[in-house]
Amino acid sequence: MAKKPKKEEIAKVHKDLEGFKMNIDTFGEISSTFSIDKLNEFLNKNVDDKKLKDREDIEEIKEGKGKKKK
Template sequence: MAKKKKKDTDPKVHEDLKGFKMDINSFGEISSSFSIDKINEFLNKNVEDKKLKDRDDLDTDEGKKE
C-alpha cells in the first residue's frame, strides 16, 4: 500500500487572515502570528454570536454581518 505524501501548501483562508499561523509547543502553549486583539476584532466583525442574536436589550449591530 502506497503512502500519501503531505502537501506543503498553505490552506485557503479569509483575505483578512493572510499570514496567520498557529503553533502548539511541547508544553501545550499556543503561539500565534497574530495578536489576540486582531483575532477577536476579526471574529466580532465576521461571526454572529449565537447567544446574543435573540436579545432585545442590545441596541448595537456589532455582531451582525453587513
C-alpha cells in the same frame, strides 16, 4: 529508509487573515502570528454569536458602539 518531510500546505483563509499561523509547542503553549485582540476583532465582525442573536442591540455591539457598563 528516511521519511521525506511533508511540504507545508498553505490553507485558504479569509483575506483579512492572510499570514495567520498558529503553533502549539510540546508544552501545549499556543503561539500565533496575530494578536489575540486582532483575532477577536475579526471574529466579532464576521461570526454570529448564538447567545446574542435575540438581542435588540446586536448591530450596535457588532459595530463596537455598545460598551460594557461598569
